[in-house]
Amino acid sequence: MSDVFVPMDNAAALRVGLTSTPKYLPVWYRYDKAGSVFNDRCLSDNTYYYFYRSEISTLSANIEEILQDVSEVPTLVDMGSGNSEKTRGFIDALLTKYKSVTYIPVDISKEFLAETSDQLFGIYGNKLCIKSIPGDYDVGIERLRDMPGVKVIMWLGGGFQNQKYQDQIRRLKLLSNVMTDRCRLIISLDITQNKEQIENAYLDPTGISADLYLNAITRLNREFGCSINKDTLNLEAEYIHNDNHKETSFVTLYGISKENQLHHIPGLGITLNLAKDDRLYFHEGKGVSCKYNVDQIRTLALCAGLYLENHWTDTNQHVAVCYFSTQKTK
Numbered sequence: 001m002s003d004v005f006v007p008m009d010n011a012a013a014l015r016v017g018l019t020s021t022p023k024y025l026p027v028w029y030r031y032d033k034a035g036s037v038f039n040d041r042c043l044s045d046n047t048y049y050y051f052y053r054s055e056i057s058t059l060s061a062n063i064e065e066i067l068q069d070v071s072e073v074p075t076l077v078d079m080g081s082g083n084s085e086k087t088r089g090f091i092d093a094l095l096t097k098y099k100s101v102t103y104i105p106v107d108i109s110k111e112f113l114a115e116t117s118d119q120l121f122g123i124y125g126n127k128l129c130i131k132s133i134p135g136d137y138d139v140g141i142e143r144l145r146d147m148p149g150v151k152v153i154m155w156l157g158g159g160f161q162n163q164k165y166q167d168q169i170r171r172l173k174l175l176s177n178v179m180t181d182r183c184r185l186i187i188s189l190d191i192t193q194n195k196e197q198i199e200n201a202y203l204d205p206t207g208i209s210a211d212l213y214l215n216a217i218t219r220l221n222r223e224f225g226c227s228i229n230k231d232t233l234n235l236e237a238e239y240i241h242n243d244n245h246k247e248t249s250f251v252t253l254y255g256i257s258k259e260n261q262l263h264h265i266p267g268l269g270i271t272l273n274l275a276k277d278d279r280l281y282f283h284e285g286k287g288v289s290c291k292y293n294v295d296q297i298r299t300l301a302l303c304a305g306l307y308l309e310n311h312w313t314d315t316n317q318h319v320a321v322c323y324f325s326t327q328k329t330k
């Protein structure tokens, strides 16, 4: 199989997903403005979602050490920036050392990105030079290519692990190509391996996370002229454990159709045929929300020509904040 990546527009990607076996809606499609708001609600209101609290505590306890070998003012790049809440810790730390910082948030949720950038301008004014990149991660990485100087690239909040494994490697390779030996890449990864905890986090009993996944259907109905009833799907989340170094553990997330249903989707020019008990997945590939052990993280990095220089974890061992470089420095 060729590993040449051909980018698709939204409609083409949805057509592929909804006509393949099994059928799926890509993860990124859940993130329009409403999806980003649901994402924020998951962080604040889903008490089962351990990742958020563990990541915040790991970052805040170690931020000085994480930034300690950044010896000149960097450009801060934020992949899948969302509400930029966690990045603000980095911005604040850098602004204690430098007069101003350039911040490049990259996010597919364009309206939400514009609102967040306005809020950040309101907080930091001219001390933060914000150069937003609305669009896909690949668009953002391509724009970094001609950017000189030291870059600290962050991928926080679980956005990295939501990609299929092949895309994780592909995008890490692209990033390593735009990094010099003085650039650093910081990614928060989920290292939890407890099935019950994970399944509760991704399909919490209060139903908050379901709103986020099902936003992909609301958006499909609105943008492409169909009327799929979300209540005809029973949502399931299943944790699949994997010790193999060349893969990771992951969550698979799908809706099981309660009935036979046929939906013409005029905007895509296709008919979605879901028989009773058929699954509609809410991610590309085998799974979403990958879970890693440290060997798996090292292997992933090496596949892309990167080194895991250091990592920090929380007391509950839920999150590893990982620090990568293009050349081994220790």
Ligand SMILES: C[S@@+](CC[C@H](N)C(=O)[O-])C[C@H]1O[C@@H](n2cnc3c(N)ncnc32)[C@H](O)[C@@H]1O
Pocket: 027, 028, 031, 036, 039, 079, 080, 081, 082, 083, 084, 086, 106, 107, 108, 109, 135, 136, 137, 138, 155, 156, 157, 158, 159
């Ligand atoms: C899990 S949220 C993390 C948000 C934030 N970094 C945090 O720490 O809370 C993932 C973010 O990535 C964005 N996103 C998802 N898929 C994307 C893609 N293919 N390209 C660019 N942004 C994407 C979403 O809009 C969302 O803001």
